[in-house]
Amino acid sequence: MPVPAPVPSPEASAGYRALLSAWLESHKRYPDPARQRGEEGNAVLRFEVDRNGRVIDYAVTKSSGYPELDASVEEMMRGATLPPFPAEMPQPRMQVSVTIRFSLRR
Numbered sequence: 001m002p003v004p005a006p007v008p009s010p011e012a013s014a015g016y017r018a019l020l021s022a023w024l025e026s027h028k029r030y031p032d033p034a035r036q037r038g039e040e041g042n043a044v045l046r047f048e049v050d051r052n053g054r055v056i057d058y059a060v061t062k063s064s065g066y067p068e069l070d071a072s073v074e075e076m077m078r079g080a081t082l083p084p085f086p087a088e089m090p091q092p093r094m095q096v097s098v099t100i101r102f103s104l105r106r
Contacts, residue, residue: 012094019083020096027076030102031068039066043073043100050093053082061097069102 012020041064048056058077060070085091 012096013086013088016083016086016089020098023082024076024098024100027080028100029072029076031072034066034068034072034102035104038104039064039069040103041065041069042102043070044097045073045077045100046095046097047077048093048095049082051085051089051091053084055080055082056093064100064102066102072102073100 042062043060043064044062045058046061047058050056055077058074060073063070064073
């Protein structure tokens with residue numbers, strides 16, 4: 001499975017970046033019709049999360065080029081609860097921007 005390349009805000013600890021990356025990878029769904037059509041692309045997702053892991057806001061800020069792939073990213077974030085912040089991150093919330101990669105192994 002392709003791994004999203006997280007580019008979170010600098011205030012995110014390395015451990016939390018790893019948690020986010022793992023969560024996004026385990027919750028990403030590659031739509032079967034898009035897979036069958038050979039659609040690949042990178043979508044940039046921006047989201048705001050509070051310290052309990054509740055997603056406050058999210059948007060696909062750069063399209064993958066395929067509406068079905070972008071919709072899959074939005075569906076993943078709808079009502080999502082991400083990992084809570086670790087103790088060393090005192091801020092109440094933060095914004096994160098990540099690239100979600102959809103690629104098919106040839």
